[in-house]
Amino acid sequence: NAGVMQNPRHLVRRRGQEARLRCSPMKGHSHVYWYRQLPEEGLKFMVYLQKENIIDESGMPKERFSAEFPKEGPSILRIQQVVRGDSAAYFCASSSARTGLNQPQHFGDGTRLSIL
Amino acid sequence: GNSVTQMEGPVTLSEEAFLTINCTYTATGYPSLFWYVQYPGEGLQLLLKATKADDKGSNKGFEATYRKETTSFHLEKGSVQVSDSAVYFCALMLGSGGSNYKLTFGKGTLLTVNP
Numbered sequence: 001n002a003g004v005m006q007n008p009r010h011l012v013r014r015r016g017q018e019a020r021l022r023c024s025p026m027k028g029h030s031h032v033y034w035y036r037q038l039p040e041e042g043l044k045f046m047v048y049l050q051k052e053n054i055i056d057e058s059g060m061p062k063e064r065f066s067a068e069f070p071k072e073g074p075s076i077l078r079i080q081q082v083v084r085g086d087s088a089a090y091f092c093a094s095s096s097a098r099t100g101l102n103q104p105q106h107f108g109d110g111t112r113l114s115i116l
Numbered sequence: 117g118n119s120v121t122q123m124e125g126p127v128t129l130s131e132e133a134f135l136t137i138n139c140t141y142t143a144t145g146y147p148s149l150f151w152y153v154q155y156p157g158e159g160l161q162l163l164l165k166a167t168k169a170d171d172k173g174s175n176k177g178f179e180a181t182y183r184k185e186t187t188s189f190h191l192e193k194g195s196v197q198v199s200d201s202a203v204y205f206c207a208l209m210l211g212s213g214g215s216n217y218k219l220t221f222g223k224g225t226l227l228t229v230n231p
Contacts, residue, residue: 035221042221043160043219045219059218095217105217107152107159109158109159110159
């Protein structure tokens with residue numbers, strides 16, 4: 001009865017490296033949402049994906065960030081050429097249908113990304 | 117735009133004390149309101165929600181009432197326990213329209229309950 005699984009839980013990268021964050025939604029869920037939590041801030045929406053489709057990426061930085069949710073396998077949030085400002089907790093959520101009042105988002109435990 | 121403002125923490129209480137965490141919002145539409153709780157090292161869990169004015173959400177002894185006239189959704193609990201120590205986030209979601217899947221969160225309030 002697994003919930004939303006994110007890995008790794010902690011990720012350390014040096015400036016200029018790439019970071020890949022993985023999210024496996026709950027069983028039966030095909031809608032995935034990524035949020036970023038900067039230090040002492042609330043979570044901010046980044047992107048909403050369905051299988052093989054990006055529905056809304058309005059919260060994604062224009063450069064270096066990308067997300068995918070392939071037909072098979074987990075959703076991936078990819079950050080290229082990381083900088084210190086990318087240090088944050090990244091949370092994934094999933095739902096069985098497009099989120100509405102009766103389709104809540106279930107959150108994973110997050111990936112804490114630290115940039116040296 | 118949409119935003120949520122909640123009281124600054126940290127909040128430190130003794131066990132069995134009364135808890136209030138204030139939350140106010142601004143929204144372009146007619147939002148649904150939520151409180152999420154984040155225990156140390158974990159993700160967010162939905163604590164309670166309310167979808168229209170004067171609705172009261174409740175769960176685990178916590179409650180919050182949707183006040184449209186004051187645009188508020190304050191979280192209360194009559195008697196806190198040590199196990200309630202966590203970060204509490206107030207959030208909104210617009211009930212209709214093209215982006216009715218985006219949760220907008222406040223900054224969170226850290227609650228510590230001492231025995």
